[in-house]
Amino acid sequence: MKKLSVLFAAVIMVVSVSMAKAQKIASVDLMGILNAMPEKKKADADIKTFLDTKQAEIKKKADAGQAKLKQYTEEAPKKTADENKAREAELQKLQEEIAQMQEKAQKDLQGKQDVAFGPIEKKLNDAIEKVAKANGYEFIMDANSSAFVYKGGPDATAAVKKELGVN
Template identity: 60%
Template sequence: MKKLSVLFAAVMMFMSFGVAKAQKIATVDVAAILNMMPEKIKADEQLKAFSTAKQAELEKLATAFQADVQKYQQEGAKLTAQQREAKEAELGKTQQNLQQMSQTAQKDLLDRQDAAYAPIEKRLNDAITRAAKANGWDFIFDSATNGLIYKAGPDATAAVKKELGI
């Protein structure tokens, strides 16, 4: 009976050793890597140029609208009631068009951002996967997120950069 107990204890110890295998965890600074990727830098520049162009266009139209409003305020007293109603309706329509153009520009910018960043994020995720497999990491956490409570594992940032060639 004693031999059976010893054998049972040995088997349980052996099994628990396999179950208790330490999981390898690493962290990576995703934002830092993204900001170093040439294609992300290029995409940021293109998106900034697009945004600046749209903003300049909207500002030009808004300035013209403001000039029309000021002109109406100065000359409104000289107009008949019917002319004033027509001018106010025209100004209201112009204001609505400006707001719609602004919303459209914002949506266009977001669509362009999504289209530009999707392949960049895929490339980064693929590199993280390759680095994790190459180094035997079971989990990799983004070190910049607030969800990370404990950070003592190896840092995967260098390995991911190596996979990306940066």
């Protein structure tokens, strides 16, 4: 019985080693490919322009609020309590508007990123799938992933770049 168990364990080890060797695994540098794609470069530039515009609008409003705060602070001793209370409420409202602008800008940015990067991601995934099928890879792992433990298989980065027509 003991010999049968040892034999069974040996057979399992041989089968599992041969199954592991049968799998073709490759790695791919996703960030390298993405950064080489002209679509990504254009999307990044569009996102940066959008972000710069929104930040400028928010800064303009914040600067106006700071100027009002300075003015109201300087004039406060000369004003009545009711006037100061009204000015304080006005500043509070302005602060809330700035916060709403920031929140809206963040949501708009996320939406713009989703629209811009969705087709790029799909194109990249389709190319990776095509390369994997053409080369018989069962797994392609991101070479930049922190969970990546071993990188000994072939690198499919060049093949995916070629499929996309980028350098």
